[in-house]
Amino acid sequence: MVDQALLACGLVVGPLFTVAYLAEGATRAYYRPLRHPVSSLALGDRGWTQTANFFVAGLLSLAFAQKERLVAVGGLIQRVSVTIAWAWLAVLAVHTLGA
Template sequence: MRPTTTLLGCGIAAGVLVPVLLLIDGATRPGYSLWHNGASQLGTGERGWLQTANFVIGGLLLLAFAAGIRRVLPPGRAAVRAPFLLVAGGLAMVVAGIVPTDPALGYPPGRPEVVTTAGRVHGLAGLVLFAALAALPLVPARGPHAGSRGWMIYSRWSGALVIAFAVAAGVAFRLDVQGVVRPAPAGLLEHAALLVGFAWITVAAARLRRRNAVSEV
């Protein structure tokens, strides 16, 4: 298999691996609620090592995908912005995997809810990741290399939904912490933002990989 095709395939792998493993682990983790708890909390408590590995491997796959995109996109803004956003998101995922978040919203069970420096670093990495996931679909939605109208619409909606779900998750988390709404759907909204963002990455990688394969024939 040619190197560029392999690098583009890493985007498909990341787009499938990260959200699927998050959902499966969250649905089967004792004491964890997909409705209530954030995705990052799976990196703590029982089986926390699994999501640590998921974030780190997923981040490295995004870095490889960035290299693949840089090879196939024609010269222009998209060829610079898309790899930059993927590198930012990939590095943020690696940091989020290595530096765990703080206990919150009753998970892990029995652990006091505190705010630490590590938790703040993790939160900043998460912010960078969601910003990258929101901005990335908007890059190919402009310019002469945007593709079909359907792809442009899908990309714009993907970026908008990532922003909407991520912001709503943050609001739900604050309402829950303050006791206004309990249990608030912070976890569900955050997982939805990740699912939309990584679904777009999967589709984009598949499109580019297919286009590259045709050009190499």
């Protein structure tokens, strides 16, 4: 059951992240998705919603990467899952520390 939940994290993280930033971008008056990066939604009074989006996406990706690491002992898949984990930890650190 836990294994399926960890795999489901990897399945939903992309669409959930995309829907969240598209919905947030649609509510901002001067946000244009072709001009502004997604991370600019983390600025301003409602920036906490995009920061939460980054945080949740990072946690879901880390959960999926952990499951990949447990399934694939050694080889390319394990290296990719470790890379995904470190990338999302970096994203979480940057948005948490406000750098």
